[in-house]
Amino acid sequence: MKRNLFTTVLLLLLCTTVLFSQAAGESTDDEKTLTLYCYDTFSSEWGSGPTLIPLFEQETGIKVDVVSTGDAVEMLSRAIMEGEDCPADLIMGISDDQASKAYESALFEPYDSPVLEHVDDSLEFDGEHRLIPFDYGVFAFVWDSESDVPAPRSLDDLMDPVYKDKIILIDPRTSSVGLGLLMWTIDVYGEDGYLDWWRAVGQNALTIADGWSSGYGLFTEGEAPIVISYTTSPVYHVLWEDSTRYQALVFPEGHHQTIESIGMLATSRHKEEAKAFIDFILTEGQAETAIANSMYPVNGETVLPDAYEWAPVPDKVFSMDPEYVAANIDRWTEEWTQAMTSL
Amino acid sequence: MRGRKRESAFYPAMAAIPMVLLVIVFLLPLSFNLARAFFDEDGFTLSNVKEVISTPYTYRLLSFTLMQAALSSLVSVLVALPGAYLYANYRFRLKRLMLSLSSLCFVLPSILVVLGFVIFYGNSGFVNDIWRTITGREEAIRILYSFKAIILAHAFLNIPVALTLITEDWAHTPRSQENASYLLGSSKVHTFLTITLPRIMPTVLSAALLIFLFCFTSFSIILVLGGGPQYTTLEVEIYRTNNIVMDSAKASALSLFSFLVNLVILVLYMAVSRNAASREKSRDDRAVRPTSWKTKAAIALYNTLMLIFMLGPLVSILARSVISTSSRYKEGFSLRSYAELFGLHRSVGVMSDAFQALVNSLVIALVVALLSTVMALFLCLYTTRRRSKAVEVVGMFPLAISSVTLGLGYYIIRAHIHSSGVLAGYILVILAHLVIAMPFAMRTISPVMRSGNPRILDAAYTLGASVSRTCFGVEIPMLKTTLARAFIFSFALSVGEVNATLTLAEGKVVTLPILLYRLINSYNYQGACAIGSVLMVMTFIIFALAQAMGTRRSNGNS
Amino acid sequence: MGTLELKGVKKRYPEFTLEIDLSVNEGEFLTIIGPSGSGKSTLLNIIAGLYAPDEGAILLDGRDITSLPPQKRGISMVFQDYALFPSMNVEKNISYAMKIRKVKRSERRRQTDALLSFVNLSGYNRRKVTTLSGGEAQRVALARALSSDPSILLLDEPLSALDASLRRHLRDEVRRIHDENPGVTTIYVTHDREEAFSISDRIAIMNAGHIEMVAGGEEIYNHPNSLFTASFTGEGTSLPAEMFDMDVDADTIFFRPESVTIPQTKFYGDADAYLILEGVKIVSAEFLGSCYLLGLMYEGHRILAESSFRPAEDTMTIYIRKTRLLLFKDGRAVS
Known part of the structure; x- marks a missing residue:
């Protein structure tokens, strides 16, 4: 018994030492340390964090402490909860759909960055520049060119019975991509017509997945040849798999756009450094960010790799006013649920 | 009763530490979360709660949630019963392997389960490939994206739970009652129905209720594999309200509602399992070598079907991890993912490569398992010796909470802790995993402790041993195998946990499931399956070890 | 039936x-x-x-x-x-x-x-x-x-x-x-x-x-x-047969405690009909209510004997009725 106790304690000590050694290699120089809240993919090895952060630190001498959680909603909620004590200087990753909540929170301080000159006005969804766009994506259906169904040419096309069980949709109640699709249909068909589209295409749907991860996963495993994703999805496959098999489709009705933004907190004590970071992301950080997130850079001057040729550019793009979204989202998703449940 | 005075300080002191932990790490954030249901911009209000209770939609959701959970539970138990019969009554070589394998399914992250199902049962999946080859038809049999797929997936996850629980109980039921029944002229079937079934019914019920609880809070499996919003649960509504509509008060009201329903089920479960534990049990295993060829055939058949059923999706994940869809490297068989993961290619930056993630997962799991077992032990000691139902229920609370609600609670914790360091990340992750693992550890230890012989302790007391000495020197050593099992299970749960880790680690600590999550988000399904495979193999080895340890001990004792 | x-x-x-x-x-x-x-x-x-x-x-x-x-x-x-x-x-x-x-x-x-x-x-x-x-x-x-x-x-x-x-x-x-x-x-x-x-x-x-x-x-x-x-099936004593010169084909003799006679004063019996052991020491005495069960030692062997009284001396002579002896060879009874 004593021996077991001894072993247990030894093990515990060993573990704590390992943990401490991890923690040890970390500086806490508060002087010039920026705290950045962003979603988890940023910090991942495949995200832009690991390249951009050291680069920024090198160039400016400002240290950045990256705090990443699951997704933007979590980050925002957390910051709101933390209120005055929020240690973050910057929050990165809030999309225009969620902006209303961000505005309400009054957390953010406007920043008129000089770099915004190079950013198209249509992308600056916040006139007051509290939330500054840094990349954007366009929702599109992606099609498997090796499948036996022809590529649909429009949203209307998807209602065709030839696509029965060939489409993977995503649930707007549980996913921002699903939500994007919902808004896309409202953009195109209006509030009176969008549900008809959903009812029709819902019949053709193999499944309505809970999120992009599972939805796209089903797609790559060959369950169905059409999935809702982004115009930039093929870029990944070209870059890393040398494959042009998966193609994003441009529809003449137009596409819905989602813009990701970064904002500086009013409570920040490192405003100058925060501004420097924002500028950095909007200039040197653009290419890396876009590629890592499979999105487009907002800065028109960014040079992108050739693979981006496989991300088609739609003619028409829609956006929705965040206030409008916030006011109606509850009703829309409820209506949607009603309509889809009685299929 | 036994000398109350003696015991007065010791057992409560033991229970104090885990209770404090539970309160701070779990109950407090939970109550903050649920309390939001009562507050609006204007202050205290019951409107959210009223709205939730009075909307018919809430009840529609509730009824579907209850129905799918009940059906899943029923199916799982019914399929497990014949298996439990065979496993409890007969000894055969594959038994240990089967029991280890089955526990595996339970601890995997759900995204992996979904992926495995798709690769195995999907329209372009393995089963359909075989079907097409055999029948020559082009059309696939549609297994997934339907209600039956939900039940199938839930069964996959939970049949092992029922199988293990019922087998365990049945194996230690003495045969004499059934023998008596045979001698009184009752046929085997009649004996089973009138004697055996009533005897094991409490355990069967308790397994059913536990499975019910798990299925109640199921989320992604239902949506993806079910095929659409016609199959939707309370959890989805909570998620929608919180993350899409961003009405946190209403989300909390819904969470409260869900929590209360779950609590009722939890209390029922505990009452039933208490009943099950109080049945007379024998220390010997009643398993014997099968003699008739019919029995042997039945065992072989059941095992084969089980293996296909359980291994199917798991092997699919393994297979996918070595199939590259990249034309650059070459399509088909490829170990590239593994090479990449283990740092040989493209390893970038300060953030971890897979090896680091593996180490983190192992170390965290080890600490969690140790602490969880110890804390659960302390709590169980208290609840058994002092018969405190309330404390036990509180210890099992985390079972009644869904991951969505838990997640909300976690970032409330995080918001209140102002340290962003790596160490804080580790500590919080460990604490969160601890809270999740403790109910399972308790559920493992408690019944064994309850059916133990209190006379042994009395013997020690009369020999002059103090309460603490008896506890550490006599009581705890008696529980060694059970403690090992609780340890293993806690370890496995920690290794596979992703939601809490994401929120609390803040990107500073990378574990295998987080790597999995990241890989999936960056389109790399082959890589994700590779990590999933590593997770599976690791968990399997651990469970196999536990089984081996358990059997060796009992062989030694007999 | x-x-x-x-x-x-x-x-x-x-x-x-x-x-x-x-x-x-x-x-x-x-x-x-x-x-x-x-x-x-x-x-x-x-x-x-x-x-x-x-x-x-x-x-x-x-x-x-x-x-x-x-x-x-x-x-x-x-x-x-x-x-x-x-x-x-x-x-x-x-x-x-x-x-x-x-x-x-x-x-x-x-x-x-x-x-x-x-x-x-x-x-x-x-x-x-x-x-x-x-x-x-x-x-x-x-x-x-x-x-x-x-x-x-x-x-x-x-x-x-x-x-x-x-x-x-x-x-x-x-x-x-x-x-x-x-x-x-x-x-x-x-x-x-x-x-x-x-x-x-x-x-x-x-x-x-x-x-x-x-x-x-x-x-x-x-x-x-x-x-x-x-x-x-009962208490008894087994002793190797070679200890006594008896004209029998056996390796062990066995007798029940009640076959042993311990004279209180003097032995009145036909000496030929008895096996006589002298110099037997008392090791223990158990009172059973109806009699005593004595544990005795003889040449390194333990003997159980029943007695209606507790002997006063430490050493004594005991008499075992020959007809009550059971003889065994290789564990099996011989007549």
Whole structure:
């Protein structure tokens, strides 16, 4: 018994030492340390964090402490909860759909960055520049060119019975991509017509997945040849798999756009450094960010790799006013649920 | 009763530490979360709660949630019963392997389960490939994206739970009652129905209720594999309200509602399992070598079907991890993912490569398992010796909470802790995993402790041993195998946990499931399956070890 | 009705092989005793049909029942842990077999009441079996076993879980039940030899899977066929034969404590008829109530002797009646 106790304690000590050694290699120089809240993919090895952060630190001498959680909603909620004590200087990753909540929170301080000159006005969804766009994506259906169904040419096309069980949709109640699709249909068909589209295409749907991860996963495993994703999805496959098999489709009705933004907190004590970071992301950080997130850079001057040729550019793009979204989202998703449940 | 005075300080002191932990790490954030249901911009209000209770939609959701959970539970138990019969009554070589394998399914992250199902049962999946080859038809049999797929997936996850629980109980039921029944002229079937079934019914019920609880809070499996919003649960509504509509008060009201329903089920479960534990049990295993060829055939058949059923999706994940869809490297068989993961290619930056993630997962799991077992032990000691139902229920609370609600609670914790360091990340992750693992550890230890012989302790007391000495020197050593099992299970749960880790680690600590999550988000399904495979193999080895340890001990004792 | 024969019944185990040839007479009360692990319970289970023998035949009234399932043998058993059905009350337990045979309810009620009164538990019908005391439970188990009107009744150490006075009382009950139920052949297993001697017609001694001896109590006690039987069935002393020059072909002599005479004053007897040991030392004296059991030492060997008084001296001479000596060679009795 004593021996077991001894072993247990030894093990515990060993573990704590390992943990401490991890923690040890970390500086806490508060002087010039920026705290950045962003979603988890940023910090991942495949995200832009690991390249951009050291680069920024090198160039400016400002240290950045990256705090990443699951997704933007979590980050925002957390910051709101933390209120005055929020240690973050910057929050990165809030999309225009969620902006209303961000505005309400009054957390953010406007920043008129000089770099915004190079950013198209249509992308600056916040006139007051509290939330500054840094990349954007366009929702599109992606099609498997090796499948036996022809590529649909429009949203209307998807209602065709030839696509029965060939489409993977995503649930707007549980996913921002699903939500994007919902808004896309409202953009195109209006509030009176969008549900008809959903009812029709819902019949053709193999499944309505809970999120992009599972939805796209089903797609790559060959369950169905059409999935809702982004115009930039093929870029990944070209870059890393040398494959042009998966193609994003441009529809003449137009596409819905989602813009990701970064904002500086009013409570920040490192405003100058925060501004420097924002500028950095909007200039040197653009290419890396876009590629890592499979999105487009907002800065028109960014040079992108050739693979981006496989991300088609739609003619028409829609956006929705965040206030409008916030006011109606509850009703829309409820209506949607009603309509889809009685299929 | 036994000398109350003696015991007065010791057992409560033991229970104090885990209770404090539970309160701070779990109950407090939970109550903050649920309390939001009562507050609006204007202050205290019951409107959210009223709205939730009075909307018919809430009840529609509730009824579907209850129905799918009940059906899943029923199916799982019914399929497990014949298996439990065979496993409890007969000894055969594959038994240990089967029991280890089955526990595996339970601890995997759900995204992996979904992926495995798709690769195995999907329209372009393995089963359909075989079907097409055999029948020559082009059309696939549609297994997934339907209600039956939900039940199938839930069964996959939970049949092992029922199988293990019922087998365990049945194996230690003495045969004499059934023998008596045979001698009184009752046929085997009649004996089973009138004697055996009533005897094991409490355990069967308790397994059913536990499975019910798990299925109640199921989320992604239902949506993806079910095929659409016609199959939707309370959890989805909570998620929608919180993350899409961003009405946190209403989300909390819904969470409260869900929590209360779950609590009722939890209390029922505990009452039933208490009943099950109080049945007379024998220390010997009643398993014997099968003699008739019919029995042997039945065992072989059941095992084969089980293996296909359980291994199917798991092997699919393994297979996918070595199939590259990249034309650059070459399509088909490829170990590239593994090479990449283990740092040989493209390893970038300060953030971890897979090896680091593996180490983190192992170390965290080890600490969690140790602490969880110890804390659960302390709590169980208290609840058994002092018969405190309330404390036990509180210890099992985390079972009644869904991951969505838990997640909300976690970032409330995080918001209140102002340290962003790596160490804080580790500590919080460990604490969160601890809270999740403790109910399972308790559920493992408690019944064994309850059916133990209190006379042994009395013997020690009369020999002059103090309460603490008896506890550490006599009581705890008696529980060694059970403690090992609780340890293993806690370890496995920690290794596979992703939601809490994401929120609390803040990107500073990378574990295998987080790597999995990241890989999936960056389109790399082959890589994700590779990590999933590593997770599976690791968990399997651990469970196999536990089984081996358990059997060796009992062989030694007999 | 109730003649049982086991012919060449064999069952192999890692520790020993069970090999039994046994005949049980109709209506007799046979007790099987033996040390733990000798295979007594296994034997009962084989007779009941719960275990299958590897070889051999079991005949009941001349009919081969070896391949019959336990349901069809007409054999009842009372188990060591009573094995009452906890989900049923006393009445339901007892009428369980009747229900299976489709006995009508009124008849079931009548028979149950009769059985309950037979075991002196009238009025216990509605009691929950989990509330019964050990003795009550055992009697219910007995009643239940009798309910199917068996030709053979097996009892597997039914009283071992009870305290001594209850055991005494109940073993008489068991015998009474046997007597008042003519026709029932009873096979009773116990490790308590006093029990065996007091209630059996015949006793079978089992050792490591074999039956050493089957005979009436007196025969077994006074004329055991082996050293094992001798030492198992009562106190006694064994001494190597070579210590005494006796013209016999034996290596061990054995005698019971009561065969030893310790003269209080002077020995009045025919010296030739006795084995005389001198210089025997007393080591211990146990007062048994009716006499003393003395532990003695003679030339390094321990001897047990019965005496009506406690000897005053430490050393003495003892006399053992030669006719009461049992002689053994290689463990088997020689005449």
